[in-house]
Amino acid sequence: MRGKIQLSRANVAYAHDIFMAAISLPLSLWLRMGSSIGSVPSNFIIQSTVLFAIIAAALFLPMGLYKGIWRYASMNDLIQITKAVTLTVLVFALILFVVSRAEFLPRSLPIINWFVLMALLGGPRFVYRLVKDRHLELGTDTKEKPGIPVLLMGAGDEAETFIRAIRRQPGAAYRIVGVLDEKGRRVGRHIRDVPVLGTPEQLDIIMRRLAADRPQRMIVTKPGLDPGLMRRLLDLAEAQGMTIARLPGLTAFQTGVGDEIEVKPVAVEDLLGRPQAVLDxxxxxxxxxxxxxxxxxxxxxxxxxxxxxxxxxxxxxxxxxxxxxxxxxxxxxxxxxxxxxxxxxxxxxxxxxxxxxxxxxxxxxxxxxxxxxxxxxxxxxxxxxxxxxxxxxxxxxxxxxxxxxxxxxxxxxxxxxxxxxxxxxxxxxxxxxxxxxxxxxxxxxxxxxxxxxxxxxxxxxxxxxxxxxxxxxxxxxxxxxxxxxxxxxxxxxxxxxxxxxxxxxxxxxxxxxxxxxxxxxxxxxxxxxxxxxxxxxxxxxxxxxxxxxxxxxxxxxxxxxxxxxxxxxxxxxxxxxxxxxxxxxxxxxxxxxxxxxxxxxxxxxxxxxxxxxxxxxxxxxxxxxxxxxxxxxxxx
Structure with missing residues (x-):
């Protein structure tokens, strides 16, 4: 059943893109010519639109536009869209030039069409993601402050991924109130509206500032943290009455199926380990x-x-x-x-x-x-x-x-x-x-x-x-x-x-x-x-x-x-x-x-x-x- 649902969603996305490709050409022509569009024979516009839609239908599927999920639209999806749109516009322009030397169409039309189709394909995906993310964030009653207040250790990509995943999860177990940065280079900045409050050595000051919403746990998001620093974090967390946990890695985020996030206790191996040996x-x-x-x-x-x-x-x-x-x-x-x-x-x-x-x-x-x-x-x-x-x-x-x-x-x-x-x-x-x-x-x-x-x-x-x-x-x-x-x-x-x-x-x-x-x-x-x-x-x-x-x-x-x-x-x-x-x-x-x-x-x-x-x-x-x-x- 899940496979059928996923297949049907891919079909809907495919149909959406072909429809957008079909309307992009006359829309681009109108943007270029305005009221003068009537000078172009209507039969030629219809035939060109059908040709453009057929080319798009033939190219979009094999170029991998439907492997991604709209809710998780990313730069990688934008790159795939860019490749597909560029190839589609080039093939269309080449065919049109060979068949009719594009005598009825302005030479700037392919460029305008490229921007229009990029907007029509990419826009809905990113708007959908924004709406879904915003819906989940607004769906959380901030007055009730659900979840355990936590601090994140590490102000890198892993922290951003974790924050984003937490916000997608209704009734999440954690509520992130701040981030610690090991070297202090990002202090004063924000990661998805979560402030980077200071370094681990400033934890005592940070905890006093957060007294009204005191964190109960520290979650280490940075992978491969030095064992000496991990031991220091353990001591600092204990002094503040906090427990400490870690992310097992980016593979813990099960994107595409759900947003279950598994936070693991810090293991003794994290305290005693050494940097990975170079292996041949x-x-x-x-x-x-x-x-x-x-x-x-x-x-x-x-x-x-x-x-x-x-x-x-x-x-x-x-x-x-x-x-x-x-x-x-x-x-x-x-x-x-x-x-x-x-x-x-x-x-x-x-x-x-x-x-x-x-x-x-x-x-x-x-x-x-x-x-x-x-x-x-x-x-x-x-x-x-x-x-x-x-x-x-x-x-x-x-x-x-x-x-x-x-x-x-x-x-x-x-x-x-x-x-x-x-x-x-x-x-x-x-x-x-x-x-x-x-x-x-x-x-x-x-x-x-x-x-x-x-x-x-x-x-x-x-x-x-x-x-x-x-x-x-x-x-x-x-x-x-x-x-x-x-x-x-x-x-x-x-x-x-x-x-x-x-x-x-x-x-x-x-x-x-x-x-x-x-x-x-x-x-x-x-x-x-x-x-x-x-x-x-x-x-x-x-x-x-x-x-x-x-x-x-x-x-x-x-x-x-x-x-x-x-x-x-x-x-x-x-x-x-x-x-x-x-x-x-x-x-x-x-x-x-x-x-x-x-x-x-x-x-x-x-x-x-x-x-x-x-x-x-x-x-x-x-x-x-x-x-x-x-x-x-x-x-x-």
Whole structure:
């Protein structure tokens, strides 16, 4: 039914334009000749009018005049009208000159006709839009002042779009009373009659001026706002008792169907994010396109995002490996929905099982392998050392050995900053996996598989991470639990981490990439967890320590106060991407490493946690076994 209505409206607009084209010619002739129009034969006027209307009917439709909606008439519509009118007038003038040399018509008629037809086509569209907009504005009873009074942060195009959309929405949830400008360049001016009142730093003065109609919320309209400024806005809004929200982007405005506007809360990613890294997307496309790609741990946070982004780059086939049936089902279904043309295979397999993984490799014959499967939760692995060894060491070795055996081009090991000077079993086992892949990369021949390790810190929102924990605690009314007042962590978003993993992977084939090197992602500045907790409480519209408390519960087994991205013995070198650095390898003898791994894996198969822990200290000399307290963690 909606399609029929839209089609009928387009037909009405088309008929309107043809009618206007038909009357534009005699009207233009009358404007040019006045009472002398009688000197032109009436038959000639009628024939010329019919010809002009036929030309217009033939040209208007293919030139896209009816893709737009009159209520949203814009400069783009005016440009399309200009093109159509110009072509119509030129074709008409050419035909008339060829047929009759235009002997009865003044030479200035085409120019006059151009202006007349522009007015007849463009005028009704913009008048209609003006009437509709004005009708909605007048339809709002300003005495009742409906909607929540809000301030907008950002005096750009997004603010104008938001104001316009709000005014088109009867009974809108928001009433915009003013705009803030970051740099103050537009202060004193108006955006659709809404005043630009000042800068964020002048908020206290502005709020006093608006005391009679005090804003209750600040909406950030400017995209890509600096995280430092976003944190400052959060503090300023809290001091004034305002909540803060943001627009998700211009795509949130559903023009053409309705004017529903979705304003979202400011997310913790907005406070911790960094400017978008410059990515060489053609290189990423060249790496992935038309190749068979395998992702282990595909049901996890990083593995799942890897699968999504890889599928978007057009591999010939993608293999998804996970030991969780539900996680595997979920990511397989998602890839099927978003990339239905990409061949895919879902493998319910455990990387600890060499036979199962051998079957996966034999079936898919992957050219690229992204190894994201791992046990990553520090307290769990601390209590289950043997399981950590079996997954993070033996499982990684299984995948790496199969890459060599089946002729894969590149294997990318996803590692962690906890592998640097590890104070916990999880970090130590990941460091052994790094060492094994480094030794294989250094021992390869010219045509052998490259083994690349990519190391980064915490990912916002990943399963078991601090952000979802804080969200659950906030929903329950608190308190938020922090292990130590001084504990810090590096953070980046899942999307950003995976983009940089793919970018780092393109460097694996570069001639200047050292064998056995580790790609270290730029994580920005570390964040104090207690500051993160306070910011999340404020984002929820609450006051830290008053509405929601924060409890210091003490460091967990294996937890350290801060984390590092590279070891003192690893010198860092720049790469072609400023967000990725190359840590030179710490050399380990491959045969010695293999024997040590055999020994610790044998102990793990016997579920001997104590022996595994002891052997880890030999494999990773910097590993400080045992419960980390504040002193030992700081020393690490």
């Amino acid at each position: 997307r053609p290189a990423m496309q060249a790496l992935i396109a038309r190749r068979r790609v395998l992702v282990t741990g595909a049901g996890g946070t990083i593995g799942g995002e890897l699968a999504r982004q890889i599928a978007a780059l057009g591999p010939s086939e993608i293999g998804l490996v996970d030991s969780s049936e539900y996680n595997l089902y979920s990511i397989d279904l998602e890839i099927a929905e978003h990339a239905p043309d990409i061949a895919r295979q879902a493998y319910l397999a455990d990387i600890r099982d060499p036979q199962a993984m051998a079957s996966v490799f034999a079936g898919l014959k992957p050219e690229l392998v992204f190894h994201a499967a791992a046990l990553k939760h520090v307290p769990i692995v601390e209590d289950h050392v043997a399981a950590g060894v079996q997954t993070n060491i033996a499982g990684s070795r299984n995948v790496a050995d199969l890459c060599r055996e089946h002729g894969a081009r590149i294997m990318i090991l996803i590692s962690t900053d906890k592998a640097v000077n590890p104070t916990n079993v999880m970090g130590a086992t990941k460091r052994v996996a790094e060492s094994y892949c480094q030794s294989l990369d250094r021992a390869r021949d010219d045509n052998g598989c490259r083994f690349l390790t990519v190391r980064f810190g915490n990912v916002l929102g990943s399963t078991g991470s601090v952000v979802p924990l804080f969200e659950r605690q906030l929903a329950a009314g608190g308190p938020l639990t922090v292990t130590h007042r001084d504990i810090t962590r590096y953070f980046m978003t899942t999307r950003e981490a995976v983009e940089l993993v793919l970018q780092a992977s393109t460097l694996a084939t570069a001639a200047n990439t050292a064998a056995g090197g580790i790609m270290v992602l730029d994580m920005g500045e570390p964040v104090k967890i207690i500051d993160l907790a306070e910011q999340m409480i404020r984002l929820a519209g609450k006051r830290p320590y008053e509405d929601i408390d924060i409890s210091i519960v003490g460091l967990r087994p294996g937890e350290n106060l801060y984390e590092e991205l590279f070891h003192d013995a690893e010198s860092l070198a720049p790469t072609d991407n400023a967000a990725i650095r190359l840590a030179t390898p710490r050399v380990a003898d491959h045969e010695v490493l293999v024997r040590a791994i055999d020994e610790i894996c044998a102990a793990a198969n016997e579920d001997n946690n104590d022996t595994c822990r002891s052997l880890l200290t030999g494999l990773v000399p910097e590993f400080q076994s045992g419960t980390a307290d504040a002193t030992s963690a700081t020393a690490s």
